[in-house]
Amino acid sequence: REQVNRLKNIHRIHAWGSDIPEPIRTFEDLGSHGIHELVIRNITKMGYESPTPIQMQAIPLLAQRRELLACAPTGSGKTAAFLVPVLSHLKGPEKRGFRAVIVAPTRELAGQIYREALNLAEGLRLKIHIIEKISKAMKKFGPKTAGKYDLLVTTPNRLVYLLKQEPPVLSLANVEWLIVDESDKLFEAGQRGFRDQLAVIYNACGDSSKARRALFSATFAFEVQEWCKLNLDNLAMVSIGARNA
Ligand code: ADP
Numbered sequence: 001r002e003q004v005n006r007l008k009n010i011h012r013i014h015a016w017g018s019d020i021p022e023p024i025r026t027f028e029d030l031g032s033h034g035i036h037e038l039v040i041r042n043i044t045k046m047g048y049e050s051p052t053p054i055q056m057q058a059i060p061l062l063a064q065r066r067e068l069l070a071c072a073p074t075g076s077g078k079t080a081a082f083l084v085p086v087l088s089h090l091k092g093p094e095k096r097g098f099r100a101v102i103v104a105p106t107r108e109l110a111g112q113i114y115r116e117a118l119n120l121a122e123g124l125r126l127k128i129h130i131i132e133k134i135s136k137a138m139k140k141f142g143p144k145t146a147g148k149y150d151l152l153v154t155t156p157n158r159l160v161y162l163l164k165q166e167p168p169v170l171s172l173a174n175v176e177w178l179i180v181d182e183s184d185k186l187f188e189a190g191q192r193g194f195r196d197q198l199a200v201i202y203n204a205c206g207d208s209s210k211a212r213r214a215l216f217s218a219t220f221a222f223e224v225q226e227w228c229k230l231n232l233d234n235l236a237m238v239s240i241g242a243r244n245a
């Protein structure tokens with residue numbers, strides 16, 4: 001217990017919620033959290049030697065399928081903090097359609113997440129898709145191809161547009177993970193708009209008890225925190241750095 005507190009102090013890991021698991025110390029610890037062996041190997045192949053503080057605490061939480069609000073500074077490895085547990089959970093292709101969706105505020109950010117996902121998923125044979133052009137997506141998705149993909153990376157605008165077509169151009173009925181990256185920016189830019197978009201996306205995620213949500217951001221925005229307290233189930237919150245909440 002004392003050792004765990006020391007580890008958290010050193011890395012300035014603050015966590016709130018019930019049953020917060022111990023942070024991992026090394027990527028080798030991930031095996032005991034059920035993280036896929038290939039994903040652990042890919043982390044090493046990418047040259048990541050030790051987990052960053054947000055990775056230390058967020059990965060064990062998401063590995064337990066906890067709903068999460070995570071805040072850590074820009075450049076502190078938030079992408080891998082959600083991709084490692086999500087890719088590991090997806091395991092391999094299942095041809096049941098999208099099982100995880102990652103929403104990011106801009107195409108550039110979505111592109112970065114997509115590329116990191118390809119690297120971390122090497123060898124898993126997962127089908128990972130990024131929505132770039134609406135027109136291309138409209139042609140690409142349909143009854144024949146809908147089941148082909150496992151993971152979707154997109155901006156909220158594009159996804160909501162496709163979901164609002166009659167009939168919807170893609171199905172999120174089998175989604176088990178909904179990750180919102182840079183959630184502070186999305187809430188701020190979209191104002192009321194993004195809350196509605198998030199609701200459209202979450203409501204499309206079939207039987208809602210199955211889909212788990214995690215929001216990541218660089219700042220501990222009050223608005224986002226309040227939204228999470230209100231909407232997320234058995235919420236865990238993690239913040240890295242100065243205690244400011
Ligand atoms: P954030 O989303 O928090 O701004 P990123 O996920 O974009 O940060 O990561 C920033 C950089 O750090 C990227 O180049 C990424 O490849 C690298 N990185 C992530 N995790 C690690 C790690 N554990 N060790 C070394 N580099 C890492």
Ligand code: MG
Pocket residue numbers: 078079181
């Ligand atoms: Mg990021």
